[in-house]
Amino acid sequence: MFITHRTQRSRRAAVGLAGAAAAFALVLAGCSSSSAPENSAQEQSAPAAETGVTASDMWVKATAPDVQPGEAMSGVFGTLENHGDEDLVITSLKSDVAGVTELHEVVDGKMRKIEGDVTVPAGGKLQLEPGANHIMLMDIQQPLSPGDDVTITLTFSDGSTLEIVALVKDTSGANESYEDIEMDHGDMDMSEGMDMSGDADAMSHG
Amino acid sequence: MAKEHLKASENEAHRLSRRALLTGGAVGAGIGALLGGAGGVAGGYALAERDRANEPRFDPEAEPALTPSADREGFGGEALSCHGDHQAGIVTVPATHVRHIAYTLRPETDRAAIARMLRLLTGDIEALTAGVAPLADPEPELAERPARLTVTLGVGAELVDRVDPAKRPAWLAPLPAFTLDQLGNGFDGGDLLLIVQADDQLPVAHAARMLHRDLDRFAEVAWVQEGFRQARGAEAKGATMRNLMGQVDGTVNPAPDDADFDSLVWVDSAAGQPWLVGGSAFVLRRIRMELDTWDRVDRPGREQTIGRTLADGAALSNPHGGENAPADFDAKNALGLPIISSAAHIRRATSQDPSERIVRRAVNYDTGHEAGLLFGCYQRDPLRQFVPIQRRLDEADLLNEWVTHTGSAVFAVLPGFRSGETLGAALLA
Numbered sequence: 268m269f270i271t272h273r274t275q276r277s278r279r280a281a282v283g284l285a286g287a288a289a290a291f292a293l294v295l296a297g298c299s300s301s302s303a304p305e306n307s308a309q310e311q312s313a314p315a316a317e318t319g320v321t322a323s324d325m326w327v328k329a330t331a332p333d334v335q336p337g338e339a340m341s342g343v344f345g346t347l348e349n350h351g352d353e354d355l356v357i358t359s360l361k362s363d364v365a366g367v368t369e370l371h372e373v374v375d376g377k378m379r380k381i382e383g384d385v386t387v388p389a390g391g392k393l394q395l396e397p398g399a400n401h402i403m404l405m406d407i408q409q410p411l412s413p414g415d416d417v418t419i420t421l422t423f424s425d426g427s428t429l430e431i432v433a434l435v436k437d438t439s440g441a442n443e444s445y446e447d448i449e450m451d452h453g454d455m456d457m458s459e460g461m462d463m464s465g466d467a468d469a470m471s472h473g
Numbered sequence: 474m475a476k477e478h479l480k481a482s483e484n485e486a487h488r489l490s491r492r493a494l495l496t497g498g499a500v501g502a503g504i505g506a507l508l509g510g511a512g513g514v515a516g517g518y519a520l521a522e523r524d525r526a527n528e529p530r531f532d533p534e535a536e537p538a539l540t541p542s543a544d545r546e547g548f549g550g551e552a553l554s555c556h557g558d559h560q561a562g563i564v565t566v567p568a569t570h571v572r573h574i575a576y577t578l579r580p581e582t583d584r585a586a587i588a589r590m591l592r593l594l595t596g597d598i599e600a601l602t603a604g605v606a607p608l609a610d611p612e613p614e615l616a617e618r619p620a621r622l623t624v625t626l627g628v629g630a631e632l633v634d635r636v637d638p639a640k641r642p643a644w645l646a647p648l649p650a651f652t653l654d655q656l657g658n659g660f661d662g663g664d665l666l667l668i669v670q671a672d673d674q675l676p677v678a679h680a681a682r683m684l685h686r687d688l689d690r691f692a693e694v695a696w697v698q699e700g701f702r703q704a705r706g707a708e709a710k711g712a713t714m715r716n717l718m719g720q721v722d723g724t725v726n727p728a729p730d731d732a733d734f735d736s737l738v739w740v741d742s743a744a745g746q747p748w749l750v751g752g753s754a755f756v757l758r759r760i761r762m763e764l765d766t767w768d769r770v771d772r773p774g775r776e777q778t779i780g781r782t783l784a785d786g787a788a789l790s791n792p793h794g795g796e797n798a799p800a801d802f803d804a805k806n807a808l809g810l811p812i813i814s815s816a817a818h819i820r821r822a823t824s825q826d827p828s829e830r831i832v833r834r835a836v837n838y839d840t841g842h843e844a845g846l847l848f849g850c851y852q853r854d855p856l857r858q859f860v861p862i863q864r865r866l867d868e869a870d871l872l873n874e875w876v877t878h879t880g881s882a883v884f885a886v887l888p889g890f891r892s893g894e895t896l897g898a899a900l901l902a
Binding site: 324325326328329332344397412413414415434436437438440 | 589590592686687689690
């Protein structure tokens with residue numbers, strides 16, 4: 268299993284491949300592997316290369332090693348790029364590690380779910396960064412350990428999907444707190460939930 | 474030269490486009506961005522690639538599809554590839570700044586964690602050495618000018634034991650004690666070693682910081698030893714360095730072109746540890762210099778101590794023959810006494826057995842309170858190479874009056890890796 272791990276460099280290419288392959292497969296197979304949102308891929312006549320969204324430099328903030336199932340949250344960061352000539356809206360997100368996967372934004376230092384459409388513009392990029400727009404993982408069931416992979420699947424308004432493989436990395440950044448603690452997740456302090464530094468002295472030595 | 478650059482640039486573009494083809498073409502835009510710097514590609518990456526091309530069996534086809542993302546003209550823009558049969562930083566051009574960082578594994582860092590750790594380090598090293606910010610780098614601008622940054626990874630006995638004690642070579646252990654050693658100053662041993670080298674201190678600092686961020690979960694710093702030599706460009710290309718006692722230090726070092734180089738340095742399959750084939754054994758000795766008392770020694774005395782001239786390192790038996798003329802240990806003066814003293818450093822360090830040699834890659838250190846040499850050396854087996862040499866020096870060496878070994882560590886330097894591979898994968902296989 269270790270040998271098959273891809274390194275960061277190849278990851279960029281591999282993710283790109285997943286994007287192109289997924290879009291291509293959907294065009295040919297009519298979206299058989301997705302949950303078939305409103306826009307069937309069969310309606311898309313454009314070649315895959317023109318509708319493909321790729322992801323690059325994707326990473327996920329590690330959680331503390333001892334988080335309880337469902338307590339941890341994390342963020343996914345990187346760059347989505349739309350190589351096609353049609354704006355694509357992200358219609359759904361899911362991940363293999365979290366019960367809830369959402370797009371969040373940070374406004375005035377506070378994090379909140381993005382209401383309304385999130386578009387990856389034709390020929391443009393959507394940057395996912397700490398302190399700005401990002402994919403939020405909530406209700407995480409197992410600790411996210413640095414060096415592992417997390418898979419996030421995005422579905423777009425044209426029915427295509429993109430499977431993102433993101434490397435888990437430690438960071439003491441990305442500590443935005445929630446705007447409204449009455450949101451879906453009760454009274455949990457999100458800034459605490461996002462503190463992934465693990466043991467307290469991990470970050471304090473030389 | 475411009476033509477060569479152009480050719481190298483075309484090769485680079487060819488490799489990139491081939492890779493794009495293999496991976497579905499979806500990375501096309503990214504490649505466009507990478508090549509966006511156009512002419513700059515040749516000025517940096519390709520130039521440094523030629524430096525590595527001198528290495529035996531260097532395979533440019535195995536190079537990564539990665540090139541600096543912007544124009545990298547001028548000093549500091551050069552990137553040395555981290556990929557190859559052997560890790561970079563061992564026989565690559567000597568760097569101006571060398572930081573040795575040893576880590577102690579945290580108790581909970583088991584085999585699975587070691588695998589994850591090596592995976593993270595691999596990605597970081599691939600990015601940093603190419604002048605690209607690693608993932609999650611909050612200061613990506615600091616990665617842009619690598620100045621021939623290399624990061625060489627070694628593992629200590631404890632790390633190998635946590636993976637599989639049967640995989641630990643006999644030599645991967647503390648060296649046998651030498652009578653004059655004064656160890657125990659916090660510079661001994663270690664479970665993991667990073668050797669971070671560059672011609673500019675800023676990329677060294679940034680790389681060390683990025684690597685530390687990822688290592689922190691798995692290990693804590695045991696010691697840091699930082700050294701330097703004369704800056705690149707301040708001395709002739711290929712010049713042997715000078716240590717802080719003023720001596721030319723590193724003459725008669727085995728070179729990659731030598732017929733027996735491989736058999737001196739790289740572990741081969743006969744050693745019975747397949748995971749380490751293509752790797753090497755690294756010994757680091759911290760050698761304190763007593764510069765205050767050395768100051769009392771006049772120039773002839775200094776030259777007698779070593780057996781070489783201070784001017785250019787020529788052996789005293791042939792003082793005008795230049796640094797590389799062989800020393801004649803049998804030469805006598807008019808009184809019938811050996812010209813090179815019986816206890817001169819070079820006589821005591823020289824073995825009659827040609828397999829008893831090491832590849833030195835030393836740098837100076839100066840903390841402000843203490844100065845000396847970080848004597849790093851590579852070999853197949855320290856017990857058969859470094860140890861017999863040091864035994865002779867420990868027994869008798871005029872230099873011993875002014876130098877003391879105050880730190881000692883041994884690491885297994887992992888074999889090289891290629892794009893798509895993970896450093897140390899064979900250890901965990």
